[in-house]
Amino acid sequence: xxxxxxxxxxxxxxxxxxxxxxxxxxxxxxxxxxxxxxxxxxxxxxxxxxxxxxxxxxxxxxxxxxxxxxxxxxxxxxxxxxxxxxxxxxxxxxxxxxxxxxxxxxxxxxxxxxxxxxxxxxxxxxxxxxxxxxxxxxxxxxxxxxxxxxxxxxxxxxxxxxxxxxxxxxxxxxxxxxxxxxxxxxxxxxxxxxxxxxxxxxxxxxxxxxxxxxxxxxxxxxxxxxxxxxxxxxxxxxxxxxxxxxxxx
Amino acid sequence: xxxxxxxxxxxxxxxxxxxxxxxxxxxxxxxxxxxxxxxxxxxxxxxxxxxxxxxxxxxxxxxxxxxxxxxxxxxxxxxxxxxxxxxxxxxxxxxxxxxxxxxxxxxxxxxxxxxxxxxxxxxxxxxxxxxxxxxxxxxxxxxxxxxxxxxxxxxxxxxxxxxxxxxxxxxxxxxxxxxxxxxxxxxxxxxxxxxxxxxxxxxxxxxxxxxxxxxxxxxxxxxxxxxxxxxxxxxxxxxxxxxxxxxxx
Numbered sequence: 001x002x003x004x005x006x007x008x009x010x011x012x013x014x015x016x017x018x019x020x021x022x023x024x025x026x027x028x029x030x031x032x033x034x035x036x037x038x039x040x041x042x043x044x045x046x047x048x049x050x051x052x053x054x055x056x057x058x059x060x061x062x063x064x065x066x067x068x069x070x071x072x073x074x075x076x077x078x079x080x081x082x083x084x085x086x087x088x089x090x091x092x093x094x095x096x097x098x099x100x101x102x103x104x105x106x107x108x109x110x111x112x113x114x115x116x117x118x119x120x121x122x123x124x125x126x127x128x129x130x131x132x133x134x135x136x137x138x139x140x141x142x143x144x145x146x147x148x149x150x151x152x153x154x155x156x157x158x159x160x161x162x163x164x165x166x167x168x169x170x171x172x173x174x175x176x177x178x179x180x181x182x183x184x185x186x187x188x189x190x191x192x193x194x195x196x197x198x199x200x201x202x203x204x205x206x207x208x209x210x211x212x213x214x215x216x217x218x219x220x221x222x223x224x225x226x227x228x229x230x231x232x233x234x235x236x237x238x239x240x241x242x243x244x245x246x247x248x249x
Numbered sequence: 250x251x252x253x254x255x256x257x258x259x260x261x262x263x264x265x266x267x268x269x270x271x272x273x274x275x276x277x278x279x280x281x282x283x284x285x286x287x288x289x290x291x292x293x294x295x296x297x298x299x300x301x302x303x304x305x306x307x308x309x310x311x312x313x314x315x316x317x318x319x320x321x322x323x324x325x326x327x328x329x330x331x332x333x334x335x336x337x338x339x340x341x342x343x344x345x346x347x348x349x350x351x352x353x354x355x356x357x358x359x360x361x362x363x364x365x366x367x368x369x370x371x372x373x374x375x376x377x378x379x380x381x382x383x384x385x386x387x388x389x390x391x392x393x394x395x396x397x398x399x400x401x402x403x404x405x406x407x408x409x410x411x412x413x414x415x416x417x418x419x420x421x422x423x424x425x426x427x428x429x430x431x432x433x434x435x436x437x438x439x440x441x442x443x444x445x446x447x448x449x450x451x452x453x454x455x456x457x458x459x460x461x462x463x464x465x466x467x468x469x470x471x472x473x474x475x476x477x478x479x480x481x482x483x484x485x486x487x488x489x490x491x492x493x494x495x496x497x498x
Contacts, residue, residue: 096482224388233479233486245429
């Protein structure tokens with residue numbers, strides 16, 4: 001079933017007004033007709049089964065049939081922080097962590113980042129918002145992931161105070177088997193997780209020290225060296241596996 | 250540490266002879282000099298700490314210092330089978346499942362595959378072998394993953410008899426929470442796993458039926474819909490998480 005994310009203002013008294021590129025998508029890409037079924041998801045995670053009522057030039061009117069009770073959101077709110085890398089890698093990670101259920105994404109300026117941008121250009125933020133919307137619709141998410149702009153390491157440490165659990169992937173710890181992501185996740189009883197993975201060159205020892213001082217736990221993601229764009233996917237899959245898959249069949 | 254995969258014939262009496270593109274890599278890309286350290290991995294999973302002894306025009310001679318006892322291979326031999334898709338998607342999946350520890354990869358002709366190739370062209374097989382070698386060196390694998398050519402669904406079912414556990418990702422089962430990958434992996438006491446994920450259009454109900462008849466277990470990979478190139482990564486991360494991460498920190 002095709003799903004469209006809409007703002008709360010687009011919904012009122014049993015009607016959803018579809019605008020812009022979604023209107024184009026329904027009319028010209030999907031070539032849908034009145035009477036056909038689609039789903040609309042609002043900003044608070046509600047999803048509605050709808051019927052196309054009317055196709056106008058610049059809008060499509062949907063009638064809400066019923067509210068669906070299926071929730072595909074992870075029980076934990078996970079924000080993936082990633083050492084700043086080139087934009088195509090960020091894009092790829094973003095697209096996949098949406099599918100895997102992340103609630104937020106933040107690129108962090110780090111010592112070994114090859115890219116030295118201080119701010120995310122507006123056009124890139126728009127592009128990332130579009131990626132999030134498309135991937136959320138395809139993967140049938142209830143809520144949109146929040147993309148934050150490029151954040152300094154200092155601001156990132158400040159921001160981490162708002163999370164119940166802060167983790168970072170540190171290959172040196174993975175090698176020595178000193179720390180266990182699995183043990184930490186199994187004991188976790190909070191709601192929000194912040195998970196940092198490094199840029200291409202990895203997290204520097206100085207950064208690791210500051211993370212430790214700020215209450216982060218270092219975790220290894222297995223014995224092999226993962227590329228910087230694979231580590232966030234491993235983190236999300238591990239969290240989904242632990243939180244969403246059942247022990248008994 | 251830079252690692253190079255070599256054939257067993259390139260190793261004898263404490264000497265490794267590096268040839269071809271690896272020779273070029275050491276001399277012209279890494280610009281290494283005699284006395285510098287590299288690692289060589291043979292075909293059986295042994296890894297040796299070596300010192301560069303001599304740089305000749307078409308070969309580099311390494312002296313073996315000692316055999317390393319670090320093993321980064323998954324305790325289970327996992328072969329990822331994937332419904333045939335366009336080549337760039339296969340490549341991306343291949344590169345990442347090498348990092349995540351898979352032992353084999355096989356593209357399977359399936360009913361909903363958009364691509365209708367019957368055989369893998371020789372040049373593609375060469376390219377895939379190169380991807381495997383590079384990704385194995387970067388991720389510090391002990392062994393190279395084996396890439397099989399495109400296989401018909403019938404041959405694939407035949408081939409599955411050689412595995413201790415056969416699984417397939419089926420989103421319909423994920424939705425109803427009927428089957429649990431986690432429960433199956435926790436109970437698994439064998440050695441080899443075959444894990445099939447579908448092409449873009451998914452696995453057809455007829456194929457699911459034949460898989461069930463052939464002893465496969467259908468498993469869900471969480472409540473969200475994963476794209477065809479994300480599902481194999483989830484499978485590998487879940488297996489690594491279950492088999493490699495410790496319960497206690």
